[in-house]
Amino acid sequence: xxQKVLLSSKEINIILHRLACQLLENHLDFxxxxxxxxxxxxxFLASRLAKILKEDYGVKKIDLGFLxxxxxxxxxxxxxxxxxxxxxxxxxxxxxxxxxxxxxxxxTGRSIRAALTAIQxxxxxxxxxxxxxxxxxxxxxxxxxxxxxxxxxxxINGEKVKVMWEENDGEDVIYLxxx
Numbered sequence: 001x002x003q004k005v006l007l008s009s010k011e012i013n014i015i016l017h018r019l020a021c022q023l024l025e026n027h028l029d030f031x032x033x034x035x036x037x038x039x040x041x042x043x044f045l046a047s048r049l050a051k052i053l054k055e056d057y058g059v060k061k062i063d064l065g066f067l068x069x070x071x072x073x074x075x076x077x078x079x080x081x082x083x084x085x086x087x088x089x090x091x092x093x094x095x096x097x098x099x100x101x102x103x104x105x106x107x108t109g110r111s112i113r114a115a116l117t118a119i120q121x122x123x124x125x126x127x128x129x130x131x132x133x134x135x136x137x138x139x140x141x142x143x144x145x146x147x148x149x150x151x152x153x154x155x156i157n158g159e160k161v162k163v164m165w166e167e168n169d170g171e172d173v174i175y176l177x178x179x
Contacts, residue, residue, distance in 0.1 A: 002178045003162065007151065009172040012133075015150040016045075019131060020052040022148050023100065024059070032126070033098040034063040038115050039070075039086035042103035044165040045133055049102065065090035067101075069114035088118075095123030104163045106132040106149075109142035134161050134174065 007015070027033040030053070037046025043066045053059040068086040101115050112130060119125065131148035136155050155161055155176060162175040 003175040004178075005173060006134075006153065006161065006176045007174040009166075012150075012172045012174065015133065016048055016052055017056070019133075019148055019150055020049055020057060023049070023131070024053065024057055026129075027098065027100075030059055030062050032096075033100060034065060034092060034094060035100050035102060036065045036067050036090070036094075036115075036119070038101055038103040038111060039066055039068040039088070041105075041163060041165075042066075042101075044167055045104050045131075046102040047167075048165075049131075063092040063097075065092065067115055067118055069111060069118050072114035072118040074110060074114070090122050093123055094119060094125050096126045097123075099125040099128045100131055100147075101128060102131045104132070105134045105136060105161050106130070106144070106146055107136050107139050107161075109140050109144035112144045113142055133163065136161060 035046050035050055037043035046064060050062045050064045053062055066087065066089045068088040070085045099119060101112060103111060129147040132146045133150040135146055135149040135152045137152050138154055138156065153161055158179050160177045160179065162177050164171055164173045166172045
């Protein structure tokens with residue numbers, strides 16, 4: 001197994017600021033917009049973006065939530081591995097709001113499909129957008145595309161994208177892993 005650095009900490013930081021600026025451009029004061037990190041790994045990206053928007057760009061209030069999609073996945077009962085649920089934390093209304101789903105890697109699109117179903121338990125959003133740090137564009141099983149993407153990656157032949165977050169893994173770095 002070998003791995004190659006796709007994005008360094010500095011490059012990730014630049015991309016995060018670009019994504020924050022794109023969100024700001026489209027949502028201005030975030031009065032009618034909520035950010036939802038998809039569990040488990042989208043929460044690190046969502047939290048980081050919310051922090052950048054508040055601290056670096058002066059957005060006063062951002063509704064930030066975390067959505068667990070474990071039991072909404074279409075592969076929920078397909079494997080031998082027991083799935084562990086994460087916590088959903090949405091303490092605001094999504095009814096008639098613009099929702100931005102945030103996840104670290106867009107791969108097959110199945111997680112996003114599950115998130116679309118799961119969010120309905122919290123109301124009917126006005127619209128839903130998707131922000132992803134890494135878009136593996138040739139791996140899609142469903143017709144789902146991001147509105148905001150950090151980087152497009154053409155991972156093929158069993159290659160995987162491994163996103164490491166300082167808060168969870170001790171460093172910010174993204175690897176392309178060959179198995």
